[in-house]
Amino acid sequence: MSSASHRNPTRAVVVGGSIAGMLAAAAVKDHVDSVEIVEAHELPDGPEPRTGVPQAVHIHLLQTGGAHAIEALLPGSINLLLAAGAHRIPVTTNMVIYSPEGWYRRWQRATHHVITASRDLTDFVIREQVLKIPRVGVRTHTKAVGLLGDRRRVTGVRVRTSDDAEVELRADLVIDASGRATRMPQWLARLGITGLEEDHIDSGLAYASRIYRAPVPTRGWPVVGVQADPRLPEPGTSGGILPIEGDRWHVSLIGAPGRHPTHDADAFLPFARTLRHPVLAALLAHAEPLTDVSVTHSTANRRYSYERLAHWPEGLVALGDSAAAFNPVYGQGMAAAAQGALALRDLLAKGLTPKLAREAQRAVARSVESAWALATGQDIHFSTTKGRSPNLVDRLLHRYVGRLSRTATGSFHAATALTDVIALQAPPTTLITPSVLLTALLGPLRRPLDHPSSPRPSSTY
Template identity: 40%
Template sequence: MDDDATDNHPRTTDSHADSYAGSQAGSQAGDRAGGRAGDHAGDHAVVLGAGLAGLLAARVLARRFSRVTMIERDELPQGEPVFRPGIPQSRHAHVLWSRGVELIELMLPGITDKLVAAGAGLYDSPRDFLWLSPADWFGPVSGARVLLASRELLDQAVRQEVLRNPRIRVRSGEAAAGLAAGPGGRTVTGVELRGGERLAARLVVDATGRTSKAPAWLAELGHPAPEVTRCDSHLGYSSRYFEIPDDPGRRWQGMYVQGRPELPRGGVLMPLDADRWLVTLVGNGEHAPSVREEEFLPFARSLRSPALYDAIRDATPLSAPTAFRNTANEWRHYERLERWPAGFVVLGDAVCRFNPVYGHGMTVAALAAEALAKEIRTLNPEEISAASRRIQRRTTAVAAVPWQIATSEDMRYPVTEGPPPDRATRILQSYMSRVMVAANTDPAIASRFFGVLSLTSPPGTLLDPVTMVRVLSKRGLPTAPHTTDYPSHHGPPVARAQNRPPAVG
């Protein structure tokens, strides 16, 4: 992370932050006045998008720039956390893996405790969950820490902490229409807002996510469009909130029933904000779940285990089912462009987005912010602008491991569209199938597996000689065995065990 000892601006102390009237409305009003007063870049950075990637980027940039302005298309909510259109996937399951928790805590000290106080939960995965992998049930072993909270709560808590910094302002209900640039499009000098206003900036960061217009904006400046790699397993979501029913015998906190290529259906159940469950059903291709209310429970009953169905069959729904289908892995390869304008960087889902079923998006946003912090820690604003191409490559590099995880797994499904797996990927898939079998029976392998899945440990952790010997020692076990309805350490609700309908294939 960035080092205060190298900061070329006065440190923003807690007392300064506390004295800042950091309400969102005040923040917007101050920037409307200050941002329009002078049309010069000076020591100013603009961040487009106030989602997690944009918020963390603004926090990092405030160490080097005296002014950071965030431009957000949505009208940001006041008061209680609520859904907003700019984050349509927020009504579906989200996980912040341990590496993301650690990095966000470093950037915003105390944020984890505030989230937990507001109803978020810190859990150990898979120990605190019922988790049926493609191979078998995980035992109650320690793997990786996860933070579970509604996306609305998480974004609001992070936004409030970021805006405590008096250098950062947000203008909501506004959007960028394009980039302002110098001669020949060699330097980005600011942004053009809808309505005609121009904001001058030394650095512009695009963190507008899946709807990013960066390719078109760069084309207008004379730059080629980036190559795009896409891998789409045609995964569909259907999610619904439930009231948590009383069950004194319940010893788990959440549940994940994964599918297999021959039955590509699964489901996630997670506690949210202390008093409700979010249940997300998933399926690939023609197995994508419906959003019709009468089909939600039958789909849950069709999974490889009846455990999720048993949990919700008598629970009170708090919402109608909601669909999400935009789940393809897509990488815009800005890092490959030979020409790149100074003063411009693209971050987060605007560069690389992943099938959300693996839960990596928010953690990758934190990793990109960490990479940004490392690149600019000793630079002044003018030097940061000049280093944009290097910054683009370094911040994009953090996507390589989660991309490999997501695409290599998605390639197992026959309906997946994208580059076919090469020989190295097929070997990796075969080995990872054996890792999964071993992780279900060996706590040491489970710990290493979840270290990699949580992006805390490098993939090589699973390839060291000791680990490979342990993994290959299980080669006599099948990779797709018949599995029991429940794991050995936790059975069905007692009152329902006698009359539960059979699972259907």
């Protein structure tokens, strides 16, 4: 509802200055009179590290579905990213990827694109666009510590300022975008709302990452990756090289318990040599490391089923990692958050209706469903995974998707079906349509590649 259609000014408060928080502000800006973002830390003025985002030191890519959602919320943002040095990489035309079933072909017909850049740059470009909006403000060094209201309606948030004073911020709509560190379950319990279901699936993967000066100009350089194969008896390992701004490569190496990478810089290249194929190690041998090695073990998938609660207060929405966080190895987090924010914006077009919060939380749940299925559908098949084990249906689906993936190494139709889902442009159910089932049954139309294609820059960039 626009400000002209009601008497009392309406206000939204967004908890968290993350990408999800900024996109939430963009989603509501045209439907309330003011938006205030509450951020516990300082927000940098440029594309620099932001406190509280440990995952920023690891590789990030923005899937097609996320790029489209961001563009719908903040028109022109993708071009700004590209102008700042980000790369727009056609899928799979400019990718050198070794899947468990073989090498992906670099089909000349690109059906999707991914955007690769440092997380700091992506954060900054989105943040800069949002904070230019006149009705959007931000309070830094301010921590949200609880909700105002009751189990029927949330009326704001209680925050603690840098001088340890507590302040009440009244709001018609509160959006929690505080990420993996969310305290929403505890806040709801204080309002008397219990019975929240939580899914927690942890494959135990650890990331080690660093940035390199590329030995060649990176314009047109492909994504290079070696994926883990959960069917192998030893702990899974994988890795990827993404071209980012400034003729640099962002590199992440990933290992399961028993083969975790470490902070040791001297062990980084040797670890790359242990992957299922040495292509990453061969490339890194010619590159100059620019940073130390950063490691994280925070790769669990976690989802709160807020949409299933018997009681959900009006005036409250949880978005992004606050609702569902994914193993970052699958590259779905930013895209899922953007699609959730876009779903919220579309619902707000009806106005601040009495059932908006419940409908919005259900819409957010739908927006994360595909990403959740992709991430957990892979992770549950690692022997190290805790939280859930695959049942018979899971095993059958995994075998089928494996066959489809093998078919995709030599079938454009199969490759397109898979990349539509990975790009969050189609639900996983499209993989079992009659035409895709027939494609998987027939198998690859071309002989699978027995070695990677040259990682030279693509002329179709």
